[in-house]
Structures are given as structure tokens and as C-alpha cells.
Amino acid sequence: ASKEKYVGKHHIIDDDGYNRGRDFVVERAIAGGRWKGMWWRAEVEWNENLLEPGWEGVNHNISQDGRVAILTVHRL
Numbered sequence: 001a002s003k004e005k006y007v008g009k010h011h012i013i014d015d016d017g018y019n020r021g022r023d024f025v026v027e028r029a030i031a032g033g034r035w036k037g038m039w040w041r042a043e044v045e046w047n048e049n050l051l052e053p054g055w056e057g058v059n060h061n062i063s064q065d066g067r068v069a070i071l072t073v074h075r076l
Helices: 017-031
Strands: 033-035 038-047 068-075
Touching: 017 038, 017 068
Parallel strands: none
Antiparallel strands: 033 038, 038 068
């Protein structure tokens, strides 16, 4: 996930856009919701050992903090 700048139809990621995009997805997931008549909510586990922080090997050379969100989705 990434947070992008609005520039019409162009694909330009914000500074810190990978971290901000991930955090947005996590916030929405743990808030829960409803889809096709079923309610759901997620819980998050953070792991900092799966991905090295930095920009090496990351698309667009945008640095990320190395935190990985592992989401488990529960149907309510």
C-alpha cells in the first residue's frame, strides 16, 4: 500500500508514502466493516524482523521503516 500525491492520473508516492499507506490500511482493518452482508474486523501484529528499514530494493527509492503489519481478519 502507498499514499500518493494527487497529480491527476500520475503515480507519484508521497514522502513516507509506504509507511503512511500501510498505516492507513491497518487503521481501516482494525476498525472493521461490512462486506456482502458480513461484518468483519482485523487484529494486527507488528513484526520488525521481516524487512530491513531503508530504501534499498524498494520501488521508487522511497524509504520505509521496516515494520510489517500482519493482519488477521475475523468474521463477526
